[in-house]
Amino acid sequence: MRVFVYLPFLACIAASLLARPAARRANPRIATWILTATGLALAIAASGALALLAFAEVARLPSVAAYGRWSATAVGSRVPVPWWIGVIALLCMVAISVDVVRHARRYGQALVPAIHIQHQSQTEIIIVDDDSVYAYACRPWPLRPGVVLISKGLTRTLDDDARAAVVAHERSHLAHHHALYQLASVMIGALNPLLRPIRREIDFSLERWADEDAAAKVGREATAVALGISAAHATRRPRAFQAGLPHAGTRVPERMRALLEHPASRGRAILALTLSNAVLAAAAVALAAHNTELLFEILRK
Amino acid sequence: MSKQQPAEEPRRGFGELEQQVLSVLWAADTPLIPREVQARLDDAPAYTTVMTILDRLHGKGTVTRELRGRAYAYEAAVTESAAASERVRALLANGSDRSAVLQGFVDVLSDSDADEVRRLLRDARHRDNAKRARH
Numbered sequence: 039m040r041v042f043v044y045l046p047f048l049a050c051i052a053a054s055l056l057a058r059p060a061a062r063r064a065n066p067r068i069a070t071w072i073l074t075a076t077g078l079a080l081a082i083a084a085s086g087a088l089a090l091l092a093f094a095e096v097a098r099l100p101s102v103a104a105y106g107r108w109s110a111t112a113v114g115s116r117v118p119v120p121w122w123i124g125v126i127a128l129l130c131m132v133a134i135s136v137d138v139v140r141h142a143r144r145y146g147q148a149l150v151p152a153i154h155i156q157h158q159s160q161t162e163i164i165i166v167d168d169d170s171v172y173a174y175a176c177r178p179w180p181l182r183p184g185v186v187l188i189s190k191g192l193t194r195t196l197d198d199d200a201r202a203a204v205v206a207h208e209r210s211h212l213a214h215h216h217a218l219y220q221l222a223s224v225m226i227g228a229l230n231p232l233l234r235p236i237r238r239e240i241d242f243s244l245e246r247w248a249d250e251d252a253a254a255k256v257g258r259e260a261t262a263v264a265l266g267i268s269a270a271h272a273t274r275r276p277r278a279f280q281a282g283l284p285h286a287g288t289r290v291p292e293r294m295r296a297l298l299e300h301p302a303s304r305g306r307a308i309l310a311l312t313l314s315n316a317v318l319a320a321a322a323v324a325l326a327a328h329n330t331e332l333l334f335e336i337l338r339k
Numbered sequence: 340m341s342k343q344q345p346a347e348e349p350r351r352g353f354g355e356l357e358q359q360v361l362s363v364l365w366a367a368d369t370p371l372i373p374r375e376v377q378a379r380l381d382d383a384p385a386y387t388t389v390m391t392i393l394d395r396l397h398g399k400g401t402v403t404r405e406l407r408g409r410a411y412a413y414e415a416a417v418t419e420s421a422a423a424s425e426r427v428r429a430l431l432a433n434g435s436d437r438s439a440v441l442q443g444f445v446d447v448l449s450d451s452d453a454d455e456v457r458r459l460l461r462d463a464r465h466r467d468n469a470k471r472a473r474h
C-alpha cells in the first residue's frame with residue numbers, strides 16, 4: 039500500500055501533461071477514444087486511492103474499529119499512512135462529492151429540456167428564431183436520432199458552402215454519439231480536478247473530429263472559413279446566455295490551423311504513453327487495495 | 340476576360356434555383372419526387388439540374404428524402420416553429436451545464452484569438468478562391 043496508493047495521483051498529473059500534445063498531434067477520433075478511456079480509468083483509480091487513504095483515517099476511530107473487530111491502536115502503528123494525509127484525503131472526498139452533486143444538478147437542468155427538444159422535433163434540423171450566431175448538435179438520448187439547432191443569425195451570416203460545413207460538423211457530432219464522450223468528460227473533470235486538462239482535451243478532440251468529418255464533405259478551406267466567420271460573429275453577439283459556459287474559448291484558431299495545415303497523423307507514441315499511465319494507475323490501486331485488505335485481515339482479532 | 344467569370348455564373352444561378360426548389364418543397368404538404376418539383380418550378384429547368392439541386396440540398400440537411408417507388412421523394416427538413424425556438428432559447432438561457440448536452444460549433448473568442456482568427460480567415464479564403472479558380 040505504502041507507495042502504490044500514491045501512484046494514481048502521479049499518473050493523473052503525468053496524463054494531464056501528456057493530454058495536450060496527444061490531442062494536438064494524433065488523429066482526433068483516436069485521440070478522443072484514448073483520452074476518454076484514460077480519463078475514466080484514472081478518475082476511478084484515483085477515487086479508489088483516495089478512498090483507501092480516507093479509510094485508513096476512519097479505521098482509527100474507536101467505534102469503527104470496534105465494528106470491524108480490529109484494534110484502533112494497532113491501525114495507528116501498522117497502517118503506513120500518516121494521520122494528516124488521511125485527513126486531507128477525507129476533506130478531498132467531501133469536496134469532490136459536493137462538486138459531483140453540483141455538476142449532476144447542472145447537468146440535469148440542461149438534460150431535461152434538451153431531451154424534450156430532441157423528442158418534440160419532427161425534423162433533423164431546427165432553425166431557431168434568434169439573431170445570435172450559433173449551431174448545436176443535440177442528442178442527449180442516444181437511442182433516438184439527434185437534432186441540429188441552427189440560429190437564424192447563423193444562416194444569415196454564412197453562405198451555402200459554409201452552412202453545409204456547419205451542418206456536416208453537427209451531423210458528425212450526432213452520428214458518432216459525441217454527447218456520450220462529452221458526458222464522460224464532464225464526469226472525469228468532476229471526479230478529479232487533477233484531470234481537468236484531460237477534460238479540456240477530450241472536448242477539443244471532439245470538435246476536431248467533427249471538423250475533419252465536415253472537411254471530408256465540403257473541403258478543408260471551406261470548413262476553416264465557416265469556422266472563422268462563425269467565430270468572428272459569435273464574438274459580437276449579445277452576452278445574455280453565456281454565464282453557464284464552463285470553459286470560454288473553443289480554441290478556434292487551433293482548429294483552423296489544423297484544417298489549413300493538413301497535419302500528419304502522428305502522436306501514436308504520446309497516446310500509448312498516456313494510456314499506459316492509466317493501466318499503471320489501475321494496477322497500482324488494485325495492488326494497494328489488495329494489500330490493505332491483507333493488512334486488515336492480519337489486524338482482525 | 341478572367342477565367343472566374345463563367346464559373347461564377349452557374350453558381351449564382353444554382354443558389355437562386357435552390358431557393359426556388361426549397362420554396363416549392365415548403366409550399367407542398369407532401370414529399371415530392373424530382374419530376375413533381377420540376378413541374379412546379381416556373382421556367383422548368385432540366386431534370387438533371389433539379390436532381391443535382393435536390394441532392395445538394397439533401398447533403399446540406401435542408402431536405403429529407405424517402406424512397407417512393409423507384410425515386411426519392413423530397414421534403415423540406417426544417418422546423419421553424421415559434422414553440423421549438425422558444426424551447427431552445429430557454430435551454431440556452433437557463434445557466435445550466437449545457438456543454439454536456441449540446442455540442443457546439445464555436446463559442447466566444449478571446450480578443451487575441453479574434454485577431455488570429457481574422458488572419459487565418461484571410462488565408463483560408465484566399466486559398467479557397469484559388470482552388471475554385473483552378474476548377
